[in-house]
Amino acid sequence: MKHKQIQSALSRRHVLGIAASGLAASLLPVAGWADDDEEDAGASGNTTPALANTGLQGKRVVVVGGGMAGMSAAKYLRLWGGSGVTVTLVEPDALYVSNIMSNLVLNGSRNVSGLQFSRDALSSKYGVVRKAASLKTINAAAHTITLSDNTTLPYDRLVLAPGVRFDDAYGLTQADYDTRTPHAWRAGPQTTLLARQVAGMANGDTFVMTIPKAPYRCPPGPYERACVVADYLKRTKGTAAKVLVLDENLSIQAERHTFETAFNQIHAGTIRYVSGVSHISIQPATRSLSYSDAVGNTQVVLAKVINPIPPHRAEGSQAGGWLANAGLNNSDDGRWAKVNVLNYASTAPGASDIHVIGDAASCGMPKAGHVANQEAKICADAIVRAFLGAQPDPAPVANSACYSPITATTASWLTAVYQYDATDGKMKIASNGGKLLVNGVPAAATESSVINGDNFEDMGTWFKTLMQDTTA
Numbered sequence: 339m340k341h342k343q344i345q346s347a348l349s350r351r352h353v354l355g356i357a358a359s360g361l362a363a364s365l366l367p368v369a370g371w372a373d374d375d376e377e378d379a380g381a382s383g384n385t386t387p388a389l390a391n392t393g394l395q396g397k398r399v400v401v402v403g404g405g406m407a408g409m410s411a412a413k414y415l416r417l418w419g420g421s422g423v424t425v426t427l428v429e430p431d432a433l434y435v436s437n438i439m440s441n442l443v444l445n446g447s448r449n450v451s452g453l454q455f456s457r458d459a460l461s462s463k464y465g466v467v468r469k470a471a472s473l474k475t476i477n478a479a480a481h482t483i484t485l486s487d488n489t490t491l492p493y494d495r496l497v498l499a500p501g502v503r504f505d506d507a508y509g510l511t512q513a514d515y516d517t518r519t520p521h522a523w524r525a526g527p528q529t530t531l532l533a534r535q536v537a538g539m540a541n542g543d544t545f546v547m548t549i550p551k552a553p554y555r556c557p558p559g560p561y562e563r564a565c566v567v568a569d570y571l572k573r574t575k576g577t578a579a580k581v582l583v584l585d586e587n588l589s590i591q592a593e594r595h596t597f598e599t600a601f602n603q604i605h606a607g608t609i610r611y612v613s614g615v616s617h618i619s620i621q622p623a624t625r626s627l628s629y630s631d632a633v634g635n636t637q638v639v640l641a642k643v644i645n646p647i648p649p650h651r652a653e654g655s656q657a658g659g660w661l662a663n664a665g666l667n668n669s670d671d672g673r674w675a676k677v678n679v680l681n682y683a684s685t686a687p688g689a690s691d692i693h694v695i696g697d698a699a700s701c702g703m704p705k706a707g708h709v710a711n712q713e714a715k716i717c718a719d720a721i722v723r724a725f726l727g728a729q730p731d732p733a734p735v736a737n738s739a740c741y742s743p744i745t746a747t748t749a750s751w752l753t754a755v756y757q758y759d760a761t762d763g764k765m766k767i768a769s770n771g772g773k774l775l776v777n778g779v780p781a782a783a784t785e786s787s788v789i790n791g792d793n794f795e796d797m798g799t800w801f802k803t804l805m806q807d808t809t810a
Contacts (some may be wrong), residue, residue, distance in 0.1 A: 668685060769781040
């Protein structure tokens, strides 16, 4: 069974075709998209595509979580499954706030309201049933879930896309994140708070941010944020303002060449990057922070703004959480849900009809918005195939792409094509020729060779197209 996504007609677009896997095509970031592509990017949002005629009847899928993964899954389950597949999206919030591009709120280029997206098209165009509630419990044996309003929903397949929750860390609490030391790693009020704090800095002040050990949401995001803040401070406060980046990882986790160039050249003298830190402790009242450096020496810093990005985990995976209670947080550390990447079904015992996608899943691919959209399509395709008595696509392909602003007018990009490797059941980066190994070395992601304004303009086209594909 093959599915074809209706694509908007962007000129000079570099498209990754994934027809063989039954997935929609995915954009690769390529310098040189025309400015007038921006207008065309939303063209498909004005049409109502026909649902597939699969002949299915009476199939029920419940999707929990309305982020990039959940919205994409709900849309494509209806589009590919047809009218006989009832899809219910469980999500308490009326609007989705994009984490993608939210770092640009910190320099005033965007605001949170401009990152809000309605889910109305999922209902009006695709017939997705929406339920304004959150998940309380899962009864896998009975194929039912109980919601926060105490209603019960039955399902034939359950798709979980809950996103992440943030640990109390470094001596901080959730209240500290909300009021004094925002992580702003979920776009919304904390993003606005952090933007106000940065705007209130003066020349000579220090902005300190911390990066947790991988895996975490959006691998290049922290380094991108450091660049955006550094650029803003240089332009508006003065060259004596500083950005200190404390990374618990031993090295930059994504776009290493790009960010080494940004830290050591473009923002030299403003950004100081320290890797391999540990034992971070933060006193929010005094805005002081201590940590151990890579050789074990204790360092103390006083800052005007402290932006800790704390360790995070799948929502519900904490002790007593609904994911943990259902036994679905089955990674070695209990923080994530392990899945079969052919269909994103949980690998936990008795949970083959429960699928986990997006940031909550442990699947070998980055935790990022574009990836969540891709995982949702693999999952939706596999569920429709299962309803039709077929096996999942044996060779799924996915694309991970993102842009990173480096200044208020320049950006870089990173892309990778992932292919299924049957030898160990994982998705792995492939080269342009489709090879997992190049001269005996695993293929690697590709990053832009330049940081420039063309990339910054193309970033808007990429973002608009991705959000159209997910929400419209």
